[in-house]
Amino acid sequence: MNSIYGRRDFLKFAGLGALGVALFPRVGGQGLPAAQGSAGKREAPTVQSLEKGPRRPNIVLILADDLGYECIGADGCTSYKTPVLDQLAATGVRFDQCHVQPLCTPTRAQVMTGLYNVRNYTDFGELEAKNVTFGNLLKGAGYATCMAGKWQLGTDVALPKKFGFDEHCLWQHTRAGAGNTASRYLNPGLEINGVPKNYTHREYGPDIISDYALDFIQRKKDQPFFLYYTMMLTHAPFQPTPDSADYSAKPPQGKAAMQTRPDGIIQHFADMVAYTDKLVGKLLSKLEELKLRDNTLLVFLGDNGTQHGVLTMMGDRKFIGGKGSPTDAGMHVPLIVSWPGRTPVGKVSHDLVDSTDLLPTVCEAAGVTVPAELKIDGRSFLPQIRGEQGQPRDWYYCWYAPQKEQGIIAEFAATRDFKLSRTGDFFDLNKDIEEKFPLAVAALTGEAAAAAKLLQVVLDKYKDARPAAIAMPFLGPKKRGDGRGGGRKKKAAATAEAIERANWRDEEWV
Numbered sequence: 001m002n003s004i005y006g007r008r009d010f011l012k013f014a015g016l017g018a019l020g021v022a023l024f025p026r027v028g029g030q031g032l033p034a035a036q037g038s039a040g041k042r043e044a045p046t047v048q049s050l051e052k053g054p055r056r057p058n059i060v061l062i063l064a065d066d067l068g069y070e071c072i073g074a075d076g077c078t079s080y081k082t083p084v085l086d087q088l089a090a091t092g093v094r095f096d097q098c099h100v101q102p103l104c105t106p107t108r109a110q111v112m113t114g115l116y117n118v119r120n121y122t123d124f125g126e127l128e129a130k131n132v133t134f135g136n137l138l139k140g141a142g143y144a145t146c147m148a149g150k151w152q153l154g155t156d157v158a159l160p161k162k163f164g165f166d167e168h169c170l171w172q173h174t175r176a177g178a179g180n181t182a183s184r185y186l187n188p189g190l191e192i193n194g195v196p197k198n199y200t201h202r203e204y205g206p207d208i209i210s211d212y213a214l215d216f217i218q219r220k221k222d223q224p225f226f227l228y229y230t231m232m233l234t235h236a237p238f239q240p241t242p243d244s245a246d247y248s249a250k251p252p253q254g255k256a257a258m259q260t261r262p263d264g265i266i267q268h269f270a271d272m273v274a275y276t277d278k279l280v281g282k283l284l285s286k287l288e289e290l291k292l293r294d295n296t297l298l299v300f301l302g303d304n305g306t307q308h309g310v311l312t313m314m315g316d317r318k319f320i321g322g323k324g325s326p327t328d329a330g331m332h333v334p335l336i337v338s339w340p341g342r343t344p345v346g347k348v349s350h351d352l353v354d355s356t357d358l359l360p361t362v363c364e365a366a367g368v369t370v371p372a373e374l375k376i377d378g379r380s381f382l383p384q385i386r387g388e389q390g391q392p393r394d395w396y397y398c399w400y401a402p403q404k405e406q407g408i409i410a411e412f413a414a415t416r417d418f419k420l421s422r423t424g425d426f427f428d429l430n431k432d433i434e435e436k437f438p439l440a441v442a443a444l445t446g447e448a449a450a451a452a453k454l455l456q457v458v459l460d461k462y463k464d465a466r467p468a469a470i471a472m473p474f475l476g477p478k479k480r481g482d483g484r485g486g487g488r489k490k491k492a493a494a495t496a497e498a499i500e501r502a503n504w505r506d507e508e509w510v
């Protein structure tokens with residue numbers, strides 16, 4: 001039981017009274033909580049019953065697409081303008097050690113289920129229907145639920161509802177995959193509650209998603225709601241936003257879309273970061289207009305590092321985006337939390353957080369007990385959000401196999417300072433953040449030796465965590481000519497950045 005609400009309060013607003021905390025008497029089988037009505041007699045508590053108790057907080061979880069840690073002013077970025085997010089950090093809590101998976105679907109699976117990919121990840125663009133998500137848990141406790149933005153978890157029209165989202169406006173839902181041509185930006189092709197809709201009058205996809213999310217908040221303002229806002233920005237292709245000088249009916253393509261400013265920064269990426277910030281501001285204004293700000297936990301984080309090869313400056317430091325790579329540049333993302341009156345003002349937490357921690361955190365904030373049967377890997381960082389010590393992680397773990405046919409390409413455990421791979425490579429992250437100089441574990445001393453020992457225990461803990469039914473071979477990083485499919489054809493180019501520029505169209509899918 002969380003410490004915000006007393007047990008009696010929780011039972012009252014959960015509408016369960018003397019039934020106790022057996023909110024989810026059956027989990028497993030189809031994987032859906034009984035409280036959702038999939039089995040058993042008990043139905044989800046009604047809105048009416050919830051209104052009798054104290055009002056639980058609304059929860060807004062914003063997941064930006066391909067926006068790495070280096071892109072936010074509050075985190076040290078000097079290339080882009082993010083005044084809204086900077087202000088959120090200045091008035092809330094900023095975490096500077098949040099690590100997610102290196103790519104979209106792997107992170108989204110972890111965020112939504114609280115499980116490391118080793119346990120339930122099957123392939124890019126899918127999440128098996130039997131999984132229980134935070135949507136199921138919050139809906140089961142009576143929250144109104146909405147998902148708005150990028151989906152990329154399977155084309156079954158029924159999946160968003162199966163995962164607990166009452167209503168949804170999505171991109172890459174029923175029309176997903178490498179051959180999908182529905183745009184996410186100008187004249188987007190979306191699916192609203194499963195029904196495809198094509199926009200043809202210069203609408204901007206992120207605006208449509210934003211309007212849908214704000215409308216949901218407006219309509220649900222009198223009951224607890226959970227908005228999972230999976231922004232489509234700032235993913236490639238880098239195109240003008242409605243605020244760009246060159247927003248037009250025919251957005252620039254290819255190299256023209258990648259034009260840089262005199263300082264070497266990609267102009268349209270900078271525009272897209274600014275637009276992301278602006279849309280967060282619109283959402284905050286809506287919450288303020290409805291006087292919901294103080295009762296809304298708002299979390300903003302990135303889903304993986306910035307597009308490979310994208311240059312961003314952090315003062316004098318040049319930072320090159322590393323999306324897709326199981327390294328700091330691919331996995332270190334911004335995490336900013338705002339809950340006026342509940343969070344300390346302007347705190348910077350150095351505690352480790354990873355993407356499996358979101359589910360237990362939002363559940364604890366909502367007063368929802370995570371069923372023990374789910375055996376999640378995440379741990380709540382709600383105490384740190386409130387300025388308490390909590391139980392910060394000593395390590396985080398990564399099992400990374402984004403495309404089934406490529407097998408497992410990385411597995412490691414890391415502390416803030418050190419990293420140990422399943423292959424035995426050990427890195428001192430303070431001296432070698434790009435992981436160019438693996439150290440021999442046998443030669444380590446002091447803190448490094450102690451970290452290696454701890455991290456080996458973590459790797460041992462997950463050694464047999466993969467269910468046999470979805471076993472995959474460990475093949476390591478894909479190498480040229482190793483015969484593994486699923487990769488994009490690489491044209492001859494001098495640099496990784498040039499490769500990405502040449503293939504920017506293919507990046508639309510991942």
Ligand SMILES: [Ca+2]
Nearest residue numbers: 065066104303
């Ligand atoms: Ca992404």
